[in-house]
Amino acid sequence: VVNIDEVIIDEIGVTAFVPGSGPLADSRKWDELAGPEKVIIKHLTGPSGTTKDGTAVISDRLRWKVSPFIGTIGVAPEFEIRSSLTGQGYWGGNMDCRDIKPGSKVFFNCYNDGGLLFIGDVHASQGDTEFTGAADETRGEVHLSCDVIKGKQIPGVRIEKEGSIITLSCEKPMEEGVKTAIVDLMSWLTDEYGFTQKEAYLTTTLNPDFRVNVYQMVKIDDLRYTVGAELPKKYL
């Protein structure tokens, strides 16, 4: 378990349109989006006196409260991965999940002595799917702590955030990822919360607060999409 306590971001961030990359890079209709284009984002300090609750500003029109999170987090699997940028999977990696943020607990299986946690790729903010492929990328200072749960194995990465539990999948095509995340949530409900199979199936189908989140859908190299299935804790 990794407990995320704080993510303090730098005073500036950057995003970019990369030529040949991104869903509209080759579009004739959307002809202003071919790139290369670099955009600097200012992070103003917030009520805390730090940027962690500050405001991101590109222009008068483009400004919003930051929502910092950790884009890449995982534990070393049993094998060498290509890089922290492109590797993703049941061990974590570059998942770009906005719910891996202060107040969240992230559960990974461990594949090596000591776990070999790695983190990086802090984002000041990101919309669902990270459409262009680059979020508000920034330096960050992260405070976290880890607990070890012995003798337990889980089917995929899990998150407990304030108020809800979430299962993550990293897969393609997206239909498969959505199904995996939901079935893993059903397993969580049946294995640890005493739900019957039917109760778990009915909950994901009928509960109006059950959510599927499309955290990342970037077509770069061998990245897969990150999908989450989320249920408020009050239903557990």
Next chain:
Amino acid sequence: VVNIDEVIIDEIGVTAFVPGSGPLADSRKWDELAGPEKVIIKHLTGPSGTTKDGTAVISDRLRWKVSPFIGTIGVAPEFEIRSSLTGQGYWGGNMDCRDIKPGSKVFFNCYNDGGLLFIGDVHASQGDTEFTGAADETRGEVHLSCDVIKGKQIPGVRIEKEGSIITLSCEKPMEEGVKTAIVDLMSWLTDEYGFTQKEAYLTTTLNPDFRVNVYQMVKIDDLRYTVGAELPKKYL
């Protein structure tokens, strides 16, 4: 424009596991879900004295506040559709979108004199994707009114709900639907709110409140998935 004022649901609803249908119907591991299974859901009245803000109850464990919406809504296209159950597309249809609910305005192009609006398939509640394929299906009483906007054409169905604007897509595979919904939202921003192409691209990519909703992902017959791209109005 269709203004949804009120959706009052019946005192009971029903859902079902249909043999041979649904993502786990043939699963050996999830062997309690093969069906046939019929589940009756009671709808208790809420503070309003009606069921519209009431509680859905299957058992002590399975209970939540209802969140009624209109599953099927659309205007007749230029051709005969197969049925209100399976037809979906730019004219609407069985979209199963939880945001077509009281307080929402839904925008359709019109293809016939008088528009020929049709509605039905009220759901008392539904989780994202409507996983089994059947939500809390119920009778409903719907109050709505319509306005006509002359001389305007939109690329797909649009929703204004309290606090946000949403574009819908009905497509397969899901990657295509997500892309269409986002690009249609970008068109909305550039065509009607004065955003440049770059501002629209940056907003969907970076704004932490930009959401992609997977309203429905049911593999029945020729249904397609319903996806929405949503942006809070305060950023317009």
Next chain:
Amino acid sequence: VVNIDEVIIDEIGVTAFVPGSGPLADSRKWDELAGPEKVIIKHLTGPSGTTKDGTAVISDRLRWKVSPFIGTIGVAPEFEIRSSLTGQGYWGGNMDCRDIKPGSKVFFNCYNDGGLLFIGDVHASQGDTEFTGAADETRGEVHLSCDVIKGKQIPGVRIEKEGSIITLSCEKPMEEGVKTAIVDLMSWLTDEYGFTQKEAYLTTTLNPDFRVNVYQMVKIDDLRYTVGAELPKKYL
């Protein structure tokens, strides 16, 4: 069963690049393909003295033997379909399958008295996927005969062509269509040729002459992709 005896095509055919349609219509890199573009194809007579074994000629470089087939064929389902252009499914329709050609038998279930067979949309030739969305479209004269098999139901459209049997699926996403076609072929092997489940699974996996054909992959409106699973008869 529909026995296709002969498909005689007209002396010219036409194909087109439609603006806004087709996989490269909006591409900046492939900037000559935006359309509108109409291309006339001449069909020279062949050894038979007719065009049925003739040659299609666009230019010196672009010429090949024609391979005429019926693009749209089906029996009326139990409901009104939108049009013969966009309707597809277990009843047939606009499948654009190059194996529905002279010498083939096509099997459909019947849903109405008399079957209500319809055909049209003859193509003089088509590459796999019909990439732009328009093949060598032409008028045609078709000779066919029908047999009725009573009291039998099949899971999807089947073809017997010279030398092989084929199951068709019309689905999205493509992974689903491929799986459905293969599983339907396995059902054919187990139901009618005495294969065990294991023999059918081993055959599709190991037989080097087992083929998956991507007949059509056109993203227009509500068309779905047409995929076929094919096994030579000598293995039956």
Next chain:
Amino acid sequence: VVNIDEVIIDEIGVTAFVPGSGPLADSRKWDELAGPEKVIIKHLTGPSGTTKDGTAVISDRLRWKVSPFIGTIGVAPEFEIRSSLTGQGYWGGNMDCRDIKPGSKVFFNCYNDGGLLFIGDVHASQGDTEFTGAADETRGEVHLSCDVIKGKQIPGVRIEKEGSIITLSCEKPMEEGVKTAIVDLMSWLTDEYGFTQKEAYLTTTLNPDFRVNVYQMVKIDDLRYTVGAELPKKYL
């Protein structure tokens, strides 16, 4: 360029149904396919006196001529890959392409001094998609030679086999892989054979001998599907 001269397979091969793996492993309907199941395949010698043109025999019903090919072939990319089993991409890898066989030339870009070619995973035969996930896996003796083409870069792996040229893609979802393979073939035609963009687009759409091959569609770990676009050389 890697010239494949000969692939001589062992006298036996093996395939297996792995529990929890494969498209029907969890199916209640196909209940004989859950595994674990191991199947030994005998390879009888053929006219050449070796197994290279021999016959694979599982039973009286399940026998066919072998069609040996190299399942895994590639050059080391610029980074460590996870393993030769799961790594695939523009550098090659576990592509399971039945056209990488005796008589074929396979073109890779080189990313390291000496190229660092690796091969393995010989299959005696395989049907399209390698449905269960395991082909006729066998030991093999491979004779090949390499040529170096200096100063040239290609967008993806290319094959010249007797009579045709093929472009490969390793992607998900399958729609994307099919499109990439076709567009890469169009690039080959325009870059090296003097086709205009329109001629290339018309050829893939209309030429009745243009084929899309679904070599592999296995959902294991981070494998992607292998698709090929193939055009006979006589049209070049």
